[in-house]
Amino acid sequence: MPVNNRPRTLRSRRTKHRLAADAGLLAVAAAFVLPLAWVVLSSFDPKADLRVRVPDSLTLDNYDKVLTPEITFTPLLNSLLLCGGGTLLTVACATLAAYPLSRYRSRLNRPFMLTILFATSLPITAIMVPVYALFVQVDLIDTMHGTIFFFAATQLPFAIWLMKNFMDGVPKELEEAAWTDGASSLQSLIRIVLPLMGPGVAVVTVFSFVMMWGNFFVPFMLLLTPEQMPASVSINDFFGNKGTVVYGQLAAFSILYSTPVILLYVLVSRRFGGGFALGGAVKG
């Protein structure tokens, strides 16, 4: 009998453990979901305040009010220009840089990659004051292109690091065949390597874009004219000078502003597995 009994107690213990784990996770999830529930519910609530609650009636008024060129479209377009430009520059430069680092042996590779790894984790916040002072001197302050260049520079170390790791995964033999057929390095990079590392390029692109889209401090410091402000900074206008805050509209705008990055994240993690961003950084 005891022999028979053992698996059963083990199984029932396992069920008990699973229930306990479920309960624990649900408790944490409940605590985490409250601020998220507030923003979603408030955006449809005609009488939204700071407290999470189910609205008495649903309305699209809040969205209607913020969907104007001044409040939503211009800032989001600015965000798109800044982050799109920054991402294009980052991905192009990172791809080009990763190619020789992955393909050719050189004494400089190791020091270069170590410097890059070191730079990936520097607190960029700290250099915003000197960057501002520098940008004033070289007349890049309050320009979109200046901000794009800086954005690209901040994302480049991590982008190069990831891109090189992804590129190492593409076998060299395929290219060698192309070279014997007379293709140049640039041709083989574009025609052979890049198509084979599509997921890698997608990850680097989405990651760079998401990081820039959410960044507040960089445009806050480097841009001055309100017409150029991206959504991360313009969202401040809901507070600041207007006196009372219309929380429903703030919530609606927050949702409009956050949706693109959430969709991009879902898209990439669906396709390439969760936690895509961690690939190269935390292989402990």
Place this chain on the structure above:
Amino acid sequence: MTTASSARARRGLLRALPVSPAVVLLVLFLAGPIGYCAYIAFTDLQLTGQAESGFVGFDNFREAFGDERFLNAVWLTLVFTVLSSLIGQNTLGLALASLMQRASKPVRTLTGAIVVTAWVLPEVVAGFLLYAFFRREGTLNAVLDLLHLPSQNWLFTLPILAVSFANVWRGTAFSMLVYSAALNEIPKEVTEAAQVDGAGGWRRMWHITLPMIRRSIGTNLMLNTLQTLSVFGLIWVMTRGGPGNRSQTLPLFMYEQAFQKSMIGYGTAVALLLLLVGSLFSLVYMRLLRTEV
């Protein structure tokens, strides 16, 4: 011989060519400002009306270490980092990851989705959500009322605790993902063998799981700390560093000195200290990673 070596040099140069756009960007916009930072930290550069700035040596640093407000910012940065990153994000992330190992799939997926959403949200939006959560009229007090517990104005009474919680809310997903990946790599046989030998949950955690994932713990702690050292937007949105300067961490102190008080030189000296601490952590992180480049 010479033609061969010059041909090799040319080939080397040609191969280095694709790296040059990245290097130019990095030198001009990253290394440049860092170098410039190291320079103006030793000057008395100001924003307003001052044409010439002079070299003042270590004056800015001497001033900083004698400045109560600076020391206050250092202390608050330490509290913020220890509370939110070392304890909060790290422990909660590990707890969530290990609970997920045992939980049923729907619960696991749901919790993961919620925690990750908090992480993906733009910094300022996260700041607003938690500002609303902690305000006097906010959700936290509503919940406390419901439980008949005393409510209070969190952003006024315990501002540094509120922003630390905000950082936990926003940053835990990263640790959770790191630890989930690490735990998945532990072979099932090892823990099962320990279980058969009668080791309880806590002992298995302490003697088997933690030692096996110690490298992930190290790298995760480093990255969390570096991330937390540079948090600006979240605190800015929630408290502006206030009330008074009771949630003013180093980045906010740096900003205030440089722009609200126009002391660029002094602000940059603070920035340089922040950068040095960050570099130190970054070097430790590289050691821990001990990566093959």
